[in-house]
Amino acid sequence: METQSGESAAAVVDAALSDLEAGEKKWAALPLTRRRDLLDQVRKLTSRHAEEWVDAASGYKGLDPDAPLRGEEWISGPYVMAASLHALSRTLDKLASGKSPLEDAEFGAAGERVTVRALPSNLFDALLLNGFSAEVWLQRGVSPAAARTNAGLAQLTPEKTNGIGVVLGAGNITSIAPLDALYELFAHNRVVALKLNPVTDALLPVFTKILAPLIDFGVLRLLSGGAEVGGYLVNHDKVAHVHMTGSAVTHDAIVWGVGDEASERKRDGNPKLAKPITSELGGVSPTIVFPGQWERSDIEFQAEHIATQRLHNNGYNCVAAQAIIVSPDWPQKDEFLTALRDAIDTAPARPAYYPGSDQRTEQAQESYPEAQRLGPYQGRLLVTGIAPEKAEPLLSTEYFSPVLGVVEIPGTGSDFAQAAARTANEEFIGTLGVNIVAHPATIEALGEDFDQLIEDLRYGTIAINAWTGVGFLTPTASWGAFPGHTLDDVQSGIGVVHNAWLIDRVERTVVRGPFRPSPRSLINREWAISPKPPWFVGNKTAATTGKLLTGFAADPRWTRLPQIFASALRG
Template sequence: MTSTVTATVGAAVSALRRGEVEWARTALPARRRLLDQIHVNTARHAQEWVETAARIKKLTSDSPLLGEEWVSGPYSLLTGAAALAESLLALEEGRSPVDGYPMRPAPGGRTAVEVFPHGVFDALLLNGFRAEVWSRPGVDAETVRARAGLGQRTPTSTGGIGVVLGAGNIFSIAPLDVLYQLYADNRVVALKLNPITDPLLPVLEKIFAPAIERGFVRLITGGPEVGAALVHHPDVDAVHMTGSAATHDAIVFGTGAEAERNKAAGTPRLTKPITSELGGVSPTIVVPGRWSNADLRFQAEHLATQRLHNNGYNCIAAQVAVISADWPQKERFLAELRAAIGRAPQRPDYYPGSSDRVEAARQSYPQAQVIGARTLIEGLTPNRREPALHTEYFAPVLGVIELPGIDPAEFLARAVQVCNDEFEGTLGVNIIAHPATIKQLGDRFDTAVTELRYGTIAVNAWTGLGYLTARASWGAFPGHSLTDIQSGIGVVHNALLIAEPERTVLRGPFRPSPRSLLHGEFSLSPKPPWFVTNRTGATTLRRLTNFAKKPGVAPLAPIFASALRG
């Protein structure tokens, strides 16, 4: 390790040690004002953020894909800071952060907290979408209420210094992880940026300036040696990372033969607590039913979006569609899927190693179809030797696995078993099902949702929406260990500061408006602006971000006008 790295890391940790003393003295009202300042700074520098992101991802200034950078960049930080500020206000006033949020009993002795929509603007902007955070089994509503607040319930009892190892794919991940360490875990934070995102350093320094000035946050750049020095510094108390399971294991157990010995013996090289969000192979279950031609086309675009958003460089990108081999409409749906993949805008492969991972997938599957720069692999089988079920390609590669069964109940039960037992990772799963099929299944559908062991479950929606929902929890299904990490340990976001949530369950409309209304599905939402085939997504999501800067009635009409043209 060079003297420069040692000096840089040492200076950051020393400043944070002093900052922790100041953080312990900072009362809830001042902590809330800090969030308000971060919100104001994010609004002020949102344009610069998106322009920098576009340069990193090699997108032109008129690219229809810029909407992804608005919504997964400044919008996410704006809404996250605002929601956390509301939770701190509740605690200041002697209330629980979940007071005023509807709760209901969920299957298995769980409690479900409805976190979206929250307020009239949510109901208008994403009409027909809902999100609940479920507790773990045996936790009742009163316990959820009493424990919500996490580290802000005892603000003077700080948690030391936390290190966040930032992600390089979605640019709000690292800032939101900083807020979670600071508020949920009550720690001061050193953020080590992923080298891909180093050009964002000036923007993030402006956004977090009030926290940096008081020693609550430090932003650091550099290579693996800087990250290692931070993680293993004796004065660092905890680590959080976003990335791959392989990177996690290298941090925890080391590399090479030493790592193999350490992991086999269950003796980690890193002995301080580490939480993580690691992705995996996310499935989309397509439940057979009787769909119209418009339904087939729309849901094919939905599935294509789940894979191709950010070119597949998402921990939550759907990698394998699970469909019925006996569904009479299977071939038509697959034809629409191929067409949707072909219609999606092309984009540069900015993420390191993308082309190599695509080539590896094509070598494993000579039958793979090449559609532009994308790869579609049909004919997968549910077994532990199937590479596509156990290798996170993190690239524009989508697989299709067919399971027997035309009866929706039998198919769904089989699909749940395969997704739970054969797929790597537990971050998120999508279910696409016709409303009539869901009604026909009744309690059996609810049972399927309950039995899926995933941190976010989306019904007729994409789990990525869970990432964008500030009050939803985000992370793997609980129960993983350091030696079998899967999609990680712990959660982030969770702006209501709910203690130990088990999962988030999202529900959306099967059809966009106005078709939804014509078929008795009460939803006013048109084609979602995050669809890769949405013609006005960039404009709509930029306007939505501007709305998040200062919510009000006036910005709604331009948002709706753009959304309806999508």
């Protein structure tokens, strides 16, 4: 186990953990105002090195330097990082002045649960994401008063640190690793050893520059290497806690081992990993499409919307939609599926950069020989007309590649709602995110039955006429699996991240968006001025808009808005 320089990787890890032991003592003595200052320094460096970040990510993902698809790298990389740093800085500012991060929050109710409005959280949100909203649902029994009192988590007692946490970074969305490290440091008050996924090693020099204030202070160390390094690191005696983003297979290998050893350990309830672990894992995310009377433009827009849910980052997202639920009783079903096929087929070309992608696509093709090959390289797979009894491989295997299946469940109205919720809860592997697409008139007609559907769905993020990725991009929302998973049945993971207000006892986040983009939304009295969102795979100005949004997130100013609006409207 050696580094590229020939130095022992074990020695590098040992030295990093020794540094963090010393850094923990400094961190315990650091007041909240100085912690906030460190976050503000990191935000400035995120802005300064944002283009370098996007160039590095686009390079190993094989994106053309002039491609609009680079907008994905701007928005899911430095943009959300800068926005999260700003929100977390404001949380520390309030705590330092003796106030709750939720002092000015808008509370509501959903059934028996208290909700907190996470989006819009300010006037800028209301303008830039007009028509979108997000609520964090608290667990049953949590009152607004308790939520206010407990918001801040470990930063309520900053002098009480909790040892060294290891973060095993994701290999797909580039902001995940640094955001997870920030959550360990601030939500749990643990100093952090962050090991990057080998897929993202090209970002190590960039992250070293951006995270320099935390590295220099001694509370963060960046490490690289493969499974051997990761195994040595997570099992190290000096490590108190592990957090990982990845697959359930990797999680179980860390916790239980592999092969017969894993089976025996699971049977005996004897984990191989002798310390706590939290996780954000994948799964098979559904999109439920409700029957309704749609205009042709609605069909085309929502087809591109769902194609985006699958093809963003070429499908290498833990929350990428993999199975669409539709009703064969919907008169417009065939017209919608034709538009969906066209949207997938004509979406911009990109390489299959993530290891094993092509093999997983072939695995899906073997399970569904009738699947259609689509796209510029015929590398995208669409399977339609799947009856529930033939859906098992699609619903139990996270393909992590551009594979999309359409499962048909009969019914309309509340009957369809109940059947779709039951299928999503009981047949799909994972609970990270579920999307719902429904005409406003359908939602109105369902009334309380629609509200009950949202309550019944056991997912960490639910998106209504939006993609759950909007929840990922909202710093004040929570992100993670639905609560209740265990080490021996981990599904989409244990715990949450992001959550910049540091809210205690979160259950889920519910995101809502406009069924139609502006100006048709206004014509149809939906009162949303959002054009085609910049994260759509077919947005022509996504790269420009993403860059402008990143600049705004790093330094919010009114003078930046006109350029953003002009670019977004051309998308």
